[in-house]
Amino acid sequence: GEDVEQSLFLSVREGDSSVINCTYTDSSSTYLYWYKQEPGAGLQLLTYIFSNMDMKQDQRLTVLLNKKDKHLSLRIADTQTGDSAIYFCAESTLTGGGNKLTFGTGTQLKVEL
């Protein structure tokens, strides 16, 4: 079955880079996603990567995918206080019922001044 793991907390100083890591188990994943959840809000898609890519850059965000090790990371450059939130990694797999997203537990990012 699918299992997605993340560390629970990360604390960084404003202006530094943040790296949030994720491991997954299903090698048949088609897409891998990073979602952001701010307090009292739903999940907002930040970026995604197709499983045959190894890197994707989008402004301050860089996603790295190591398919061999089933490891995904999200790097946020020049981290700001507004980046404080919970970040969820998710993998997408096709099942009999259709496309299924399996989420990790989320990493709470705290940005300190």
Place this chain on the structure above:
Amino acid sequence: ETGVTQTPRHLVMGMTNKKSLKCEQHLGHNAMYWYKQSAKKPLELMFVYNFKEQTENNSVPSRFSPECPNSSHLFLHLHTLQPEDSALYLCASSQDATSGNEQFFGPGTRLTVL
């Protein structure tokens, strides 16, 4: 209204009450989802509807009863809940459920069962 909306945003109910959560999407999508988010646990997929047909029931207890009258609306009817059902219930939608399309989430309903 744009995106995915959910009402109510907060709900407190007793174990013998019957209540319903409502989700509406204004994105022209054909798939809708219910998720349960509990503290320190991964999001749990509960139900999937694709073109109004239920395609996934992730072993959810029968005290949760979904309804999808059309592609834009999704309900979750609640009856005889337990305190451990207290959680944030998130609705999402996507273009359809059979490809790797992005899921758009609503803000959630914070449910407390006394």
